[in-house]
Structure formats: structure tokens, C-alpha cells
Amino acid sequence: MRNQEVKATIRAKAVQHGFALCCVTRPQAGRMHADALQGWVDAGMQGDMGWMAEKSRLQRRMNPSSMLTEASSVITLAMRYTPPAYDLAEASAATVRGVVSAYAHGDDYHEVMKKRLKALAADLDALLGKHDQRVFVDTAPVLEHALAESAGLGWQGKHTLTIHRQLGSWFLLGEIFTTAVIEPDAPAVNHCGSCSACIDVCPTAAIIAPYVVDARLCISYLTIEFDGFIPHALRSLMGNRIYGCDDCQLVCPWNEHAGKGAALEDDLLKPRGENHLPDLVSMLQLDEGSFRLHFRKSPVRRTGRRGLLRNVCIAMGNSGDAGFIPHLTAVLADAEPLIRGHAVWAIGQLASQENRADMLDVIVRMNAAEKNDAVREEISLTMQHIRMNDD
Ligand code: SF4
Ligand code: SF4
Structure with missing residues (x-):
């Protein structure tokens, strides 16, 4: 099979397994991403997420090839989820209700995606012959947004999440590392331009500069990862967000195309109504x-x-x-x-x-x-x- 045919077949298989986007890159993180990560950790912006600053994990994050011996390719995949059915004003006005991040309205994506990544990896074996492979969903030290950008899946927005021109940012990323040699795709082009909507709206000013989120200030970190007493100065800024925060995505112009509350025909995370704005x-x-x-x-x-x-x-x-x-x-x-x-x-x-x-x-x-x-x-x-x- 020619390179392009191989890629078209992999993409078709990825779609069958529920992934909306599938792109390929080499297992390398650009110098810029590695330096940015080092600077972020040096400034302590990972907060209590000590594992992010561990030297060995940091090194692996900066050197994706270390995640699999003789890795040749990384297939980056995106699984969409239903965007919130409310806008920012509606969510904040519902003061007797709490806001839960849209990705968490249904089943845990780690479980759902891992199963599907493994099934796709098995298909790759059948297509390309037996190769070593590893699949990742968010838990391993993988610079997933940087890899998605270099694979052309989408660019890393100023809020640091990945954006696709048609699908916006309402999706989750997963990766298959493989020793198979697959032609890489062209990197994505950044389309944030002069926009600063996410920076301006952030309730806690956590996006301290374009492409830099100080986790210690971010409501997603505070409500999910941080397990202590929330600093007093931040409490009143959290409003009614009780699990995560979608504000920077809600205002992003690229999500206008993605459709507010337009339920996906087949949202594999199976969102439950009672978790949208829980009482x-x-x-x-x-x-x-x-x-x-x-x-x-x-x-x-x-x-x-x-x-x-x-x-x-x-x-x-x-x-x-x-x-x-x-x-x-x-x-x-x-x-x-x-x-x-x-x-x-x-x-x-x-x-x-x-x-x-x-x-x-x-x-x-x-x-x-x-x-x-x-x-x-x-x-x-x-x-x-x-x-x-x-x-
Ligand atoms: S998730 Fe919320 S708090 Fe965190 S950077 Fe985005 S808008 Fe700010
Ligand atoms: S809101 Fe604007 S600056 Fe922020 S990620 Fe979206 S396009 Fe980029």
C-alpha cells in the first residue's frame, strides 16, 4: 500500500472506533515546547501536581521517543464530546446550580478512550504487520497538545488547549506510539491571531500570558487536582464552578462552529442530564x-x-x-x-x-x-x- 493509502485506511479505522480526528507525527517535541515546559515547572506553576516536576517524568515528557523503545511514529487522535448546552452568562446566573466541565457530564474518558485506542492499535497490527505499540490517554508524561500540533490535528490555543478549525476544542486527545514508520502529516498553523478572549474572560487571570496557564490559579486545577483548603483570595472568583471550568473554551470564537449544546449523534461519553448543572x-x-x-x-x-x-x-x-x-x-x-x-x-x-x-x-x-x-x-x-x- 502507498503511504497515502495507509494513512487513509488508518483514518477510516479511527473513525470506526469513534475518533473524529487522526493525524501522525514523529515522536519529537520541539525545542520551544520543551523550553516552555521547563520554564513553567521552574516557576512552580504546576502547583501541588508534584509528579509534573519529577525530573524523570519531565525528561520523558520532553523526549516523546523515550515512551517506547525505537518509536518511529505517534498517531494522535481526538474524541469529541457534547459541548455545554449553556453559555457563560446562563451558567453563572444559575446560582442554585453548579457548573461541571462538559467532558465530565458522562463516563470517564480515560476508560472509554483507552479501550478504543487498543482496538485501533490491534487494527494497525493487522494493517502494517506486528509492531511494538503503546497507547496513552492523559495519564502518562506525554506532551499531548504539542504532539497534536506537530501532527497537524490542531493548534495549541492561547488557553493551551488544542483547537481544530471545524471542530473547535470540544474534544479529548489520545495517542498511539508505534515502531511502525508512517508518513507524518504537516504541522498545524496557529489561528489565534490577535484574539485574547480566553485571557480576558478567565475568572482568576490564570492565563498569565498567551500559551501559559498558571495551574495554581486555574479553576480546573483548584476544583479537581488540588485537594486542600482553597486559598481565600480565589474562592469568590470560582463562582458556581464545582468541577472544572470551561470558560476559556466557551468564549473561543472557534467553538462557535462547534455548536452550543448541539448533542453529538454518538457521544461515546454518554453525558447524563443530571450532571449538566447539578442542584x-x-x-x-x-x-x-x-x-x-x-x-x-x-x-x-x-x-x-x-x-x-x-x-x-x-x-x-x-x-x-x-x-x-x-x-x-x-x-x-x-x-x-x-x-x-x-x-x-x-x-x-x-x-x-x-x-x-x-x-x-x-x-x-x-x-x-x-x-x-x-x-x-x-x-x-x-x-x-x-x-x-x-x-
Ligand atoms: S479553565 Fe477556567 S480558570 Fe482555567 S484557564 Fe480556562 S478560564 Fe481560566
Ligand atoms: S479564545 Fe482566542 S486567543 Fe483564546 S484560544 Fe480561542 S482563538 Fe485563541
Whole structure:
């Protein structure tokens, strides 16, 4: 088979396995990407994601060929998911509801994609003869956006995600590394131009420069990867985002073509309606068992109940809706300090806006029983906040 026929056959197979885009590159990261990664880690912008700064993993990330001995080609693939059915204004206005990133409305993409990448890799064996191969979905140290760009799948936008001219950015990436020699595609051309919509809209100013996201400020990192007490200065900026953040994608002009809420005919992640804009009270009432049941097979399991309910407390604190106070009070005795600490903060936000100085009695009682230092600190700051606003 000629090169072009081989590629056309691989693409057709990729489509059969549910991938909308399939391009090929060599297992090399450009100097520019490697330098940018090093600078990002040197500045500590990976936050608590310590594994990203580990020397051996960093080296592997910068040298994709190290992921598979004698790797000759990388096939980069994109699997689409249904974009949010709401725009930014609608999502932020729904203050009794939480916003969950669109990719997390259904099944966990790691599982779904890995199975399909393996099936495609088996087809490659049949097509090209037996070769060594490895498949990756997000978990290994692979510079996936850089590889997608050099394979021509799409360019890395100023928000650092990959964009395709027709499909926008509502897709997830996976890779097959192989020792088979496959003709590479031409690299993608960047079409961000003078646009800065993603930088301008970012609620926490996390895109500190074009193509540089400081993870420590990014709501996706804070709500999913970071498992501690969220810095106070960032809480009010998080609004009602309880799992991830899609703001930079929602405003990107290249996503206008991708269609707001236009459900994919065959979204392999099977989005569930109840996860689009979940009711905050129902989320706060989840116990361990109901959390596991509600988010069965979902990527939201990553935060655990403690992380999700922490985020829900922040969303309630930002809502301006005093109707949440009884629900927050009900979790002040939760076994998890992270939840107690953020619940008391949220009560402080709402009580100070609504002149509910009576909440001080509740918090004083909580303080008497509290043993955890971090929660005691939250209680102390909350009491100061309420008293200050009551003066
Ligand atoms: S995901 Fe949200 S917080 Fe993170 S860079 Fe994009 S807009 Fe900013
Ligand atoms: S919003 Fe504008 S600058 Fe940001 S990624 Fe999209 S096109 Fe590029």
C-alpha cells in the first residue's frame, strides 16, 4: 500500500472506533515546547501536581521517543464530546446550580478512550504487520497538545488547549506510539491571531500570558487536582464552578462552529442530564455511598466526596442566597474537615450579606467542639468577617 493509502485506511479505522480526528507525527517535541515546559515547572506553576516536576517524568515528557523503545511514529487522535448546552452568562446566573466541565457530564474518558485506542492499535497490527505499540490517554508524561500540533490535528490555543478549525476544542486527545514508520502529516498553523478572549474572560487571570496557564490559579486545577483548603483570595472568583471550568473554551470564537449544546449523534461519553448543572443542595447532601452511586463511572470520582462538597460549599458561599444557610449548617459536623472548613466560610459569606449575626452563635458552638487546626482557623476568620460586617 502507498503511504497515502495507509494513512487513509488508518483514518477510516479511527473513525470506526469513534475518533473524529487522526493525524501522525514523529515522536519529537520541539525545542520551544520543551523550553516552555521547563520554564513553567521552574516557576512552580504546576502547583501541588508534584509528579509534573519529577525530573524523570519531565525528561520523558520532553523526549516523546523515550515512551517506547525505537518509536518511529505517534498517531494522535481526538474524541469529541457534547459541548455545554449553556453559555457563560446562563451558567453563572444559575446560582442554585453548579457548573461541571462538559467532558465530565458522562463516563470517564480515560476508560472509554483507552479501550478504543487498543482496538485501533490491534487494527494497525493487522494493517502494517506486528509492531511494538503503546497507547496513552492523559495519564502518562506525554506532551499531548504539542504532539497534536506537530501532527497537524490542531493548534495549541492561547488557553493551551488544542483547537481544530471545524471542530473547535470540544474534544479529548489520545495517542498511539508505534515502531511502525508512517508518513507524518504537516504541522498545524496557529489561528489565534490577535484574539485574547480566553485571557480576558478567565475568572482568576490564570492565563498569565498567551500559551501559559498558571495551574495554581486555574479553576480546573483548584476544583479537581488540588485537594486542600482553597486559598481565600480565589474562592469568590470560582463562582458556581464545582468541577472544572470551561470558560476559556466557551468564549473561543472557534467553538462557535462547534455548536452550543448541539448533542453529538454518538457521544461515546454518554453525558447524563443530571450532571449538566447539578442542584447544589442535592450535591451537598451526598454521603459516601450516594456519591459513589451518583458518579459511577464518572471522572468526578477523582475529587472524592470531600473535594466535590468543598467546591459545592464555595459555590453556595458565592451565591448570595441565604436559603443555603440551613444546608451548610447541616454539614458543619461532617466527619471531613475540608467540608466543615469550607461550609463555615460559606456561611460567613452569606450571613454577612444578610445581616445574620445570629449565625455567630452556631459558629461559636462549632468552635467549642472543633479539634482540627485548619478548620479552627476558618472559624476564626469567619467570626471576624461576620462581626466586621455587622458593625
Ligand atoms: S479553565 Fe477556567 S480558570 Fe482555567 S484557564 Fe480556562 S478560564 Fe481560566
Ligand atoms: S479564545 Fe482566542 S486567543 Fe483564546 S484560544 Fe480561542 S482563538 Fe485563541
